Amino acid sequence: MPPSPFMLTSFPTAILHVDGDAFFASVEQAVQPALKGKPVVTGKERGIIACASYEAKALGIQRGIPLHEARAAHPQLVILPSDYETYSLFSRRMFTIMRRYSPLVEEYSIDEGFAELSGLRRLFRASYEEIARRLQNTIREELDITVSVGLSLTKSLAKLASKYRKPAGFTAVRGRHIHLFIQRTPLDKVWGFGPNTVHLLSKHGLKTAYDFAVRPEAWAQRLLGKIGRELWNELRGHPAYPINPDPKTSQASISKCKTFTSPSADRNFVYAALIRNLESAFIKLRRHRLKTVLLTVILRRRDFSDGGLEARLNRATASTQEAVPLTRTLFDRLFREGLDYRATAVILGRLEEDRLEQPDLFEDRLRIDAMTRAASTVDAINARFGKHTVSLGPALFLHRPKITGRDEHPWRKTALFKGETARRRLYLPRLRMGDLGERPAEHMAFCTRGSE
DNA sequence: TCTGGGGTCCTAGGACCC
């Protein structure tokens, strides 16, 4: 065996990565043992497969494929709606078990976590491998689900190791074996190397993680910046990413995105879809008792290019209506006649807790209170009768999509496009609700489902 | 991959201030 070029022996640091095997489907099978051994998929409510059990994967079922296709090909498929409450419960239990083995545990996602084992051999009177296997067995025994485990010197290597054998796999990569392991690791398997980076690296003749790690550090830094330097170190067994044991702070943004069944150039329809996203995002915002001050609107075109604008509300709010005028303004700046759109998205940023507020001296208290009351009333009705039973007026246009031919406005397209693009690049003023003046009553009106 | 939905982080360059 050639000696390691990285001059590391066993485990100067010991990082564990625990990865749930087909987590959602496994939890369903743990909760309903009758489903064990059967091809189970989740995601019924969305119409696409969110997670497939290993039995389903054996049939060729993958994440993301439409349910009707899968069902047509495999009538025996057990199709379940996602049950995030239960998945979260199992997730918490999994991390609780991990914390029995290490004080330094990072909850990376619902089904993945890291644990630092460095220095714990004496406490457990066991090798790192043994500790890792005990942890893995405890999860299987107590939760009746399997996880795959990777043990190595850094988070990136541990994550690669846990993927190496699945399901219920265990892979340890010691310092002196790193070079052998990453020689077998294609670039696209590395955590942080996406399609673009892999393409760039392949143009330099690189194929494996090893090829990358034996280049000079300065080269990696120059080509890929911070990430390049960090991954270069991680892949050689020098931690660049510490375990972050802090519990998740509240999220930084809430977004809602919806793709149309077919692309549309109809202004009213696209705007209606956008308003629907806005409502959904604000419903989630209020459910989490948050408010937002930063609004981003994105219109995705037929060719998958995006046009997006971000602007600030003049105060943090949880009221959909308060955000409508700004949404309208951003939409009007983004929308171009004659272009086909395939999706709209709304992102609410700069979230803060929605606690009792100090009223601003200059705010229109009555109007704000009215909007707050309206929002809670709408939430209550929708909770009782179904989401979007009551929604904002413009959403009416959702029910009569009109597909406009794209060559209907050929003469406007180029002219508008050039001018608008240039203007946007040069100058984007901050918009405030106060600048917009009175808005037509359209924005304040509600409609109810089926009222057409 | 012929593309669903919800997120995070990084960076270049402009705006703005002194």
Add this chain to the structure above:
DNA sequence: TCTGGGGTCCTAGGACCC
């Protein structure tokens, strides 16, 4: 009024992740 330099903040967009 023009010029220069430097620092900080912000925005748009790219890239990636589950």
